[in-house]
Amino acid sequence: MASTTDTKNYKLNHTMIRVKDPQESVKFYNFLGLSLLKKLSFPDAKFDLYFLGYDAPGAVSHGKNLFDREGLIELTHNYGTENDPNYKINNGNVEPYRGFGHTCISVDNIQAACKRIEDAGYKFQKKLTDGKMKHIAFALDPDGYWVEVIGRKPLEETEGVKETDVGSYRMNHTMIRVKDAEKSLKFYEEVMGMSLFRTHEAKEAGFNLYFLGYPGEQGPAVEGANTADREGLLELTWNYGTEKDEAFSYHDGNKGPQGFGHICVSVDNLEKACERLEGLEVNWKKRLTDGRMKNVAFVLDPDGYWVEVVQNERFTGQANF
The missing domain is CATH 3.10.180.10 (2,3-Dihydroxybiphenyl 1,2-Dioxygenase, domain 1)
Structure with a gap:
């Protein structure tokens, strides 16, 4: 692993959106040419994650580790939403929930x-x-x-x-x-x-x-x-x-009604990157040491959007999950 952190090694790895029916959503993004690269299941917490990206032989990130890529889409499915007729996603483009x-x-x-x-x-x-x-x-x-x-x-x-x-x-x-x-x-x-x-x-x-x-x-x-x-x-x-306009604000997607969740940046050295962010006095949503998951952190941008920070696996040689 890199002993320091250099933002030139960073990548805008993925964008997370919540979906009602993962089968329908995966089918749609597959149709657009994206491949399902990895599915992570968290049955105790009752949600699954689907990571999709372009992986054809000519794709920029073809064959790379999951967090050594750019331009992925992460679909988050909370169990049961597909059977709930009242569950509806906020797509971020309808007032008063735009963002x-x-x-x-x-x-x-x-x-x-x-x-x-x-x-x-x-x-x-x-x-x-x-x-x-x-x-x-x-x-x-x-x-x-x-x-x-x-x-x-x-x-x-x-x-x-x-x-x-x-x-x-x-x-x-x-x-x-x-x-x-x-x-x-x-x-x-x-x-x-x-x-x-x-x-x-x-x-x-x-x-x-x-x-x-x-x-x-x-x-x-x-x-x-x-x-x-x-x-x-x-x-x-x-x-x-x-x-x-002091009263004006955008919807971050994580307050109700939910939809978009976050963007994610993968880094060369997660601990050093978080130390750097701490030194820049960022607003944290979750530090590395908070909660059960010790391998992800979340900072807040000026509008309150969540920016996940994770380890690029290329620098450690092992999978994050």
């Missing part, structure tokens, strides 16, 4: 990819033909979470292409809304060690988007470069003026 926005996959040929999803009977929040933005779509998973679909090539280059290869897809980013862009950027850059890869200003619409990530296998990105071919990015959405 988490979506996950996003980048694909080879966006028209063909969207047609394939539609032909399989899955619904869309926004089709390519809806609205002004003709180059992005939002599919809906079985719980109503939004999954953005973007193309890695310009739209005109894929016009009329009928084939799509799910083995080439990437889990590109996770979007969360933030109240104060300055505070959130400071946290994710200075505290969590991410780099700002791209900024998109939509002044007329009154919002900015910030794409952050770690160098990972693909190396550092140049500010302003196309990030569609990467995996494991974090997108912060800032709507102008929210930072001036």
Whole structure:
């Protein structure tokens, strides 16, 4: 194991969302090309975890240990929800519980990819033909979470292409809304060690988007470069003026009604990383020493979103669970 900690070794490992029926959810994400990499069962606590990620031969994280990857989705299933007619997930996009926005996959040929999803009977929040933005779509998973679909090539280059290869897809980013862009950027850059890869200003619409990530296998990105071919990015959405409203806050997904749970960063040396975070005076949700699970910690970002911190298994040579 590394004797110190270096944020260049960190990875945005996964995004956790709660699901009502794991069979339906796994089926959907399998259809999008993700593989079930690991299932962890905790029958005493009455929940299961399903870790899914892109693992085709050409995938960025192909063949790696679970926590040595980027862009995974962790599905959390609490036993019995699938049989409860009153159980409903908060997808993060409905007032007054907005906060988490979506996950996003980048694909080879966006028209063909969207047609394939539609032909399989899955619904869309926004089709390519809806609205002004003709180059992005939002599919809906079985719980109503939004999954953005973007193309890695310009739209005109894929016009009329009928084939799509799910083995080439990437889990590109996770979007969360933030109240104060300055505070959130400071946290994710200075505290969590991410780099700002791209900024998109939509002044007329009154919002900015910030794409952050770690160098990972693909190396550092140049500010302003196309990030569609990467995996494991974090997108912060800032709507102008929210930072001036003292009463304004986003829903973290962990208070009722629940949905999104957390993002997770894997690190080279878990104890040293937590010591570093302690020195930066972070707000803790759970320290390593708290509770039964001594191999995970949770810090809180400026909006109260949970950020899990776990050991990257590549540095220890043994599985975390």
